[in-house]
Amino acid sequence: MSDAALPRLTVIGTGYLGATHAICMASLGYEVVGLDVDANKIKKLQSGEVPFFEPGLPELLAKTMESGRLRFTTSYEEAAAHGDVHFICVGTPQQPGSDACDLTYVDAAVRGLAAHLTRRCLVVGKSTVPVGTSARLSDMLRELAPAGDEVELAWNPEFLREGFAVDDTLRPDRLVFGVASDWARDRLHEAFRPILDLGTPTVVTDLPTAELVKVAANSFLATKISYINAMAEICEATGADVRDLAKALAYDDRIGGRFLQPGLGFGGGCLPKDIRAFAHRAEEIGVGQAVSFLREVDAINRRRRSRTIDLVRELLGGQLDGKRIACLGAAFKPNSDDIRDAPALDVARTMHGLGANVRVYDPAALDNARRAYPELRYGTSALDVAQDADVVVLLTEWAEFREIQPSALAQVVRNRRIVDGRHALDAEAWRAEGWEYRALGSP
Template structure:
């Protein structure tokens, strides 16, 4: 017997939601994206992705032309249209607290539930504190006209910015948190083509599914901060953290991925997720179990301050009046996301210390300018470096990795560079007469 093909809605059309909606339509489903932001909905319906993500604009055009994808602001339309509803709204860190702000999740689920008049599955993809799914199940069944015919499941996302399309269409795993065989069947139908390509499926309860994402991010953050803690030791002893990381990476029990020293992590996931995880653990009375995450966060922040120190040292011990070219604004390459971006944090700190800072980024300058209008911006690294006393690499865009040190050396006031990402070849830059410094290297 052939399973009926469910119609899908995606609530929230930010980075996660827009990517998920577009990819589901490309996989052949009829999809309705929902957002309260009329401007965002209009941009998506006109074929414009409101953020930078390689490969996604082309897929949006394909999905819209197929007639399988459209966007709306109407929850009533979503309730009437969909069989499986994915919740993809943000869970930012609360102001004045490390807790996750669930305002948008609660509102989205509540606004949808009141329009669910028949059997449907609501699937959470947002990163939430453990226990949220159980609470939302009660909320949905209390509000929805269909009552207990509406079920909830959890399907955490594991998107990497810059690789979101591939991570959606060819994920390294799918996690289904469900309470019923019917809910699991619906999820298997939605992801049938993905599963057929070989992506493993982990079926578990909703509580465990909620924990998977924050546990994964906490582990990755810990690994990044671990090697950066070793960089602090290397700085104190004269050892080289890059050689240390290489040697550790050959151990199969450790592995080399995420064992890259430098400025540390940022973005909209790792920082706020580890803080929210630690906060929730304290609420549950088990805060000691993840108390180390506070130090993981602290190590990460110290790398930013240490990068500023290196720039100050190269500037002769005084930042006031120094001209600094900061290469990078986004928290990582192939993204225009500046949330908790180490690059902009360093640039802002340099500016507040009196430096004349120009920030260069291929795609994130618009977002950065709105957040930090006091800084100067450019998309041309060589032009921005004219007259610079110090250059500091803060985001490892390929354009910056490929800069000719002789060409840049011809325009700067002093050949001094801080490599905050260990992305440059020290020998090449030193051979061109540059004073090269990097975190954790002699």
């Protein structure tokens, strides 16, 4: 297919999902306009700056801006005039004071775009929404768009892993197209042609199923993580070793080793809010009992944070007040600057509240952490925050933390005590250097 035959794309919302999608699609040869109502985000992107940390994306942004295939705007009118296929990529956070999903930004994006849709086009939701949202948005588009029934809605859930988003966009493990017509299916095929040409598995389904795929996947992954952490609680009570238990389970092909890593648990902007919103929506439609287990999955995950603090307290003889604690990590996972529902910062903030002298270092998330938690103290490196520490706590498993030499860290701390909240370190190597080493679920 020639470039001239490719549909022109718009991406509404230039946060993590939207900016990544816009940049990657432009790199595949599409003419793309990215839209956001936040003029500061647009200004940064227009100047070639990615407003968040994601490996490989800044280089790709520079390349696509230079090619002329990518531009950014705050004008819905400009976006509507450009696009044949419009992707909705705005955030769907948890509602304040509720487990429900906040659809304010999705509704605003669809309304803002619809008013300017004067010809046949496809609007594609990528945001994670409660099942049933697409039916309501389809009615909204028909009612508000000047083109009326000529505007169709489809759903194409995203499956990005932070730190691997470029590869996940350009070489995904699957594509899901939720459509209501053959025309919508064909438009989506054209909008993803280079990716489909790689042989990417594709599931074409109805709109409600496509809406469910992302939350169902995240709920399964969250359940698997909480399962092994529930086993860690059993191991702590019995003297068993959860790392060996996980290793033995992973050899079973039906179970597998991925997401069977014991430790501090999950966080970020997806898994926690998605499982809560899924359970909430299930209750709304009368099938809450079917996913009631997700409430316990969430509870197990939260308990890991308090249990990590318990390990620190045990190493300090029961007293946190006045103790110097070095926290390695702030982001919810490595290769990201995302601190949304980050277990690392939750632990650091709680220990600070209990009177500890806490210092935090993270390779990418310090600016975000400082803005969110100015009451905490921050350092410039792992060795910096560990200076005269009574205990070191590994909270995010960045490669540079995994590779720290126990002997090097021993030179700066007051006491050789470490809590490995992610099972990322070699316990024997640290103990051999005279460290008291503790980890969740390990003897």
